[in-house]
Amino acid sequence: MSFSRELLELAKKKLELTKDAxxxxxxxxxxxxxxxxxxxxxxxxxxxxxxxxxxxxxFNTEWVLVSLAADTTKSEAVKSVWSTLAKKLLTGALMLCVLKISGSYLVPDLGKHRFLARSRLFA
Known part of the structure; x- marks a missing residue:
């Protein structure tokens, strides 16, 4: 399944839409x-x-655009780079969710914002 089709299906589920219209x-x-x-x-x-x-x-806009680029490119080498970046963005987004849910318990001495500034993903 292409990413475009998958994104449409995810959107319908997320927004609880029953019709394509x-x-x-x-x-x-x-x-x-x-x-x-x-x-x-x-x-x-x-x-x-x-x-x-x-x-x-x-949805994470960066992840969506990078995933679309990975799916639509013709070059396998470029596709590999885009796919790796999409995985990193998704991992970073999941990490942010965990931090938001748990507060600063995971990194009590750094706090959320300083932690993000030190992250390789957001540098």
């Missing part, structure tokens, strides 16, 4: 035929469309 209203420059092509794997979302979905759903 509801999804069309949220995505800029999206028509019914274009949506069908994406769902069949014949086309991909544009960067702007993927970004709009990420913002509506509260």
């Amino acid at each position: 509801q999804l069309l209203e949220l995505i800029p420059n999206m028509e019914k035929g274009t949506l069908s092509k994406i769902k069949s794997g014949n086309r991909d979302l544009t960067d702007a469309q993927a970004l709009a979905i990420a913002e509506h759903c509260g």
Whole structure:
């Protein structure tokens, strides 16, 4: 399954949408035929469309754009680099969720903001 199609499915679940027509209203420059092509794997979302979905759903925008780039590139070497970066971004986002849930218990002497400044991902 392509990332574009997967993102559409994630958006429908996250926003609790039952019809594709509801999804069309949220995505800029999206028509019914274009949506069908994406769902069949014949086309991909544009960067702007993927970004709009990420913002509506509260997904990590960097992860969405990097994952889209990894999926749509033709070069295997470039795809590998994009995929690695997407995994790092997702790991960083999950780490932020853990820190937010647990407060500063995991890094009591650093605090959240100083911890992020020292992270290689956000340097």
